[in-house]
Amino acid sequence: MIKTIVKIDGMMCGMCESHVNDKIRNSFKVNSVKSSHSKGESVILTESKLNEADLRAAIEETGYKVLSVTSEEYQKKGLFGIFGRQSAMKTVTYILTVILTVRMSLLVSLMVSRKNKSIDMVEALKCQEQALGPAMQKQMAGKQQCAVSLPKNYLRIIRNQPHLPMR
Numbered sequence: 502m503i504k505t506i507v508k509i510d511g512m513m514c515g516m517c518e519s520h521v522n523d524k525i526r527n528s529f530k531v532n533s534v535k536s537s538h539s540k541g542e543s544v545i546l547t548e549s550k551l552n553e554a555d556l557r558a559a560i561e562e563t564g565y566k567v568l569s570v571t572s573e574e575y576q577k578k579g580l581f582g583i584f585g586r587q588s589a590m591k592t593v594t595y596i597l598t599v600i601l602t603v604r605m606s607l608l609v610s611l612m613v614s615r616k617n618k619s620i621d622m623v624e625a626l627k628c629q630e631q632a633l634g635p636a637m638q639k640q641m642a643g644k645q646q647c648a649v650s651l652p653k654n655y656l657r658i659i660r661n662q663p664h665l666p667m668r
Contacts, residue, residue, distance in 0.1 A: 504575035505545040508568040512538035528559040
């Protein structure tokens with residue numbers, strides 16, 4: 502996508518913006534056009550670069566003076582636009598891996614604790630570290646080690662429960 506910024510002299514109100522927008526939409530194939538009389542500019546998004554001479558002529562037909570025209574590559578905003586598709590996918594993969602690993606380690610810990618009829622958080626954290634594996638531990642080095650955010654009273658509740666009810 503191409504972002505074209507046209508500096509325009511003479512726009513005084515919202516109707517002036519509307520006249521310029523309508524003229525640009527009728528003269529060119531645009532994805533979006535937004536004008537601002539306070540900034541004195543129109544921002545046009547198109548798939549291909551606009552002909553500057555044709556753009557100047559179209560706007561000057563409405564009675565406004567074009568001061569300058571600049572064009573640049575435009576990247577969509579949003580998750581993929583800001584971070585790029587590959588970076589966003591890596592982040593999502595990393596988050597899902599951590600979530601699934603933590604869930605698995607806690608389930609293993611609960612299974613072990615059902616046998617022993619007690620919950621040991623130290624065992625749960627050991628299982629979590631083992632389940633993460635060396636590659637994930639390297640990635641997490643220097644970062645917050647616990648990927649699970651538990652309420653403060655969670656450990657107190659567990660410590661007060663000597664065993665789990667058998668179902």
